[in-house]
Amino acid sequence: MSLFDAHFTSALHDRETAGTRRTLRPVTRDVQTILRDNRRMIDVSSNDYLGLADHPLLKERASDWALRFGTGARASRLVSGTLEIHQAVEQKMARFKGYEATLLFASGWQANASVVPALCALSTARTGHPMLVFSDRLNHASLHHGCAAAGVRQHRFRHNDLAHLETLLKREATEPGLRMIVTESVFSMDGDRADIPALRALADRYDAFLYVDEAHATGVLGAHGHGLSGGLADLTMGTCSKALGGMGAYIAGSRPLCDYLLNHASGFIYSTALPPAVLGAIDAALDIIPTMDRERQTLLGHAGHLRTVLNAAGLSTAESSTQIVPVLIGESQRALDVARALENEGFLTVAIRPPTVPQGTARLRLALHAGLTDSQITQLGEAVTRLASEQTL
Ligand SMILES: Cc1ncc(COP(=O)(O)O)c(C=O)c1O
Structure with missing residues (x-):
């Protein structure tokens, strides 16, 4: 027990109510794989854009x-x-x-x-x-x-x-x-x-x-x-x-x-x-x-393809022109729900919520990496389109 625990708890409660409480959720990694809750995932959440953390x-x-x-x-x-x-x-x-x-x-x-x-x-x-x-x-x-x-x-x-x-x-x-x-x-x-x-x-x-x-x-x-x-x-x-x-x-x-x-x-x-x-x-x-020009080209090609699919489905990717593709959802809880639903389909992503981003612009932040395959990008585009559209109805 610390002197301020009641204050800490009440501040956390405020965040919970606003849908902005942050928690730590561990993953397990080995060389090629990322696991959450013992399930193998495709990682579109982290910033290892060229896969060098495993090189x-x-x-x-x-x-x-x-x-x-x-x-x-x-x-x-x-x-x-x-x-x-x-x-x-x-x-x-x-x-x-x-x-x-x-x-x-x-x-x-x-x-x-x-x-x-x-x-x-x-x-x-x-x-x-x-x-x-x-x-x-x-x-x-x-x-x-x-x-x-x-x-x-x-x-x-x-x-x-x-x-x-x-x-x-x-x-x-x-x-x-x-x-x-x-x-x-x-x-x-x-x-x-x-x-x-x-x-x-x-x-x-x-x-x-x-x-x-x-x-x-x-x-x-x-x-x-x-x-x-x-x-x-x-x-x-x-x-x-x-x-x-x-x-x-x-x-x-x-x-x-x-x-x-x-x-x-x-x-x-x-x-x-x-x-x-x-x-x-x-x-x-x-x-x-x-020496990684080919990987950079693949990465930016993946991002361009993904944006085309998402935009065609009416989803906003803001002004993204790089390997970071945001999918704007709006409300925090909805963004969390879509991120969870994507996890259930095997894509590890995170909902980014205020105060990290401005109020009303909670989003998925899809951070791509050069090791993703064309078919994984197609699957991701299809899953995000379906789940984000359902959640924003
Ligand atoms: C734009 C920007 N600057 C600085 C940082 C902080 O870098 P680091 O993670 O090395 O502390 C980040 C990381 O999230 C970032 O996105």
């Missing part, structure tokens, strides 16, 4: 580096946790992303949540005025958290609405302080893309720093999976936990940017360095990803 080369290098260097880094990077392999992986990542330098973080959440405040502090320190942050409304929770931690009020523009962004930039044009535009390149819950060249042009026009989260683009989009923002964003952040099949994250940018963050980003300074096994997996992923 022999990643597993081999992860275990090799653990055997050679140990299971833990033993200290934070600035103390004695920086091994040569950290720097080698950072250099390899910088070449992959097309930037001068990168800095590794323990996770994408940690990177965004601590890098945004570090950048905001720069404005206060250099100009005496808070950073003006212009954020896409659908940015990931970690980016919002970073702004909240920095204590800045965000100027939030309507999702992917660059005319609205320009209105806000214009409105604040004479305000003192540095300014920064923050967006994702592929939006995690919608699967649509930001127009990065147009954002670059706006950033140039209004003297703003461009911060792009490439969590869902890296490995999948852009030439050889390099993502969409190389050479265009001032800062690109990405995770190693999705298409790279591992864990951890990176910030890519100029050398002065990375050196500044090494001095000011608390999530980097006060956290233990990534362990060797994780570095081994990232290192191997960086070797393989550029």
